[in-house]
Amino acid sequence: MVTKEVEAAPGLKTKLSVDNVSMTYKRDGKLTHVLENVNLEVSDGEFVCLLGPSGCGKTTLLNTMAGFLTPTSGTIQVNGEAVRGPDPRRIFVFQERGVFPWLTVEGNIGFGLSKLTKPEREQRIAHYVKMVGLQGFEKSYPAELSGGMKQRLEVARALAVNPDMLFLDEPFGALDSITRLVMRSELLRIWQAERKTIIFVTHDIDEAVQLADRVVVMSARPGTIQQIVPIDIAHPRDISSQHYLELRDGIFKQIGLAHQV
Amino acid sequence: MNSLAAPQRWEKIFWPLVATALLLLLWHFSVIWSGTKIFPSPRDVGRGMLELFRHHVLWADIRDSVRRVLIGFGIAAVLGIPMGLLLGWYPAANQVVNPVMQILRPISPIAWIPVAIIFFGIGDRAAVFLIFLGSFFPIVVACINGVSNVPSVFRRAGRNFGLTPMQLLTRVVFPAALPQILVGLRIALGIAWLVVVAAEMIAVDSGLGYLVIDSRNSGKRYDLVIAAILLIGVIGLILDLIFRSLERLKPLRWGFRNVA
Ligand SMILES: Nc1ncnc2c1ncn2[C@@H]1O[C@H](COP(=O)(O)OP(=O)(O)OP(=O)(O)O)[C@@H](O)[C@H]1O
């Protein structure tokens, strides 16, 4: 049931391809091999979760995909073109909160929209304020928002520039479990409405299996792709169904954790 | 009152008043017990203060001092902020300029008084120049530190939205560094107020610093000396409070702890 699959789902256009990417950090003369020969293809509109233990290189891989880091070797292509740097068509939502504390909710969402005319911008802001449920907080500053609201704000700021890819680095990691559940279904709703390609980093197995079309399981450092698990369950997913549990337990075994506490 | 409980409103006013009253009492009795003939008592100083206000020179002196500070400090801010931002933004440029700055920075502006007088003669411009020197370096250094302390996540977010380097500097790095820059400006203003008094004792013939030295020289009026010193303290405090109120502005408030 757990199959090794590197190619994108058949019949769909390849959006992102990662070829033989390795990454070595050099700090104080010490080399750290973080990624080793990572190969991955993601098709247009796909929702992929990167899952792996802390420190295995998920953030590093995501940074190379988004163009913030250049891999030591290997290539990364988006739409068949090599990635040369960050691009507003591909927005990164950071593990450490990236909303700008000196701007209001409106200011943050409108940050990437300076090329639009004022009415267009206002309309776009209003649309995404509503989409992430921040109505009534347009003039609030991030310090006045809860953790979950800040996270939604950052997602809204990313969506507002209408990117075709989103890189989400443990976006819900710092939230309580109830807010996380709500945010997951919000994200799925947005993804289904806008059909962006999403690469979502998490170290929560349940989160990965609930969200993803495919779960990419990474090994501990140096990070390699251990397994790619397609989650062939339609949304909304019944998380008590036999198939869901099988897939989840398969990944638990893959990571080497017994299904017991 | 423990450190966790927020003080009550009345406490915020009451306790400082008590402390001030105790200090005045201490001063009063020290003057009596020591039997000094030179040092004035609080009551003498109060009378001296009224005299100063009645003769109207005081307002002109206050105006002159504040004007010099605002001009010198203003020029320092207008030149120092862009310079500090650029030096923080281009570490290579900073490495070139840094040694010179590190040598100039620890020199007390007072040491420049003779130089200022050669350049500008006795007068306003010498004083303004000294204030400028005193406040310029703290502003530049605060900007450099502010820029280099901007969390990289903000810079990456800015780049991600396609900003040019110049836009990144003005739309991300500057607002992110602004709280630290503001702290630098506040320190610089404090220094400017220290320097103006010193400069006015030597380089000009008006202002609060001149009032202090003139009251001593023309008739040893120590009651007026102390009155002028107290006024310098109060005006310095007011300038600082005005500046501190900026910390409450919402686009800045996130950068300050302990601001309600
Ligand atoms: N700039 C850097 N210089 C040197 N080493 C780094 C650097 N950034 C990350 N590393 C190292 O690379 C490894 C992978 O880091 P990375 O942030 O990609 O892990 P991660 O999978 O995202 O972990 P987590 O789940 O905890 O966020 C870590 O061991 C880290 O110490």
Ligand SMILES: [Mg+2]
């Ligand atoms: Mg990470």
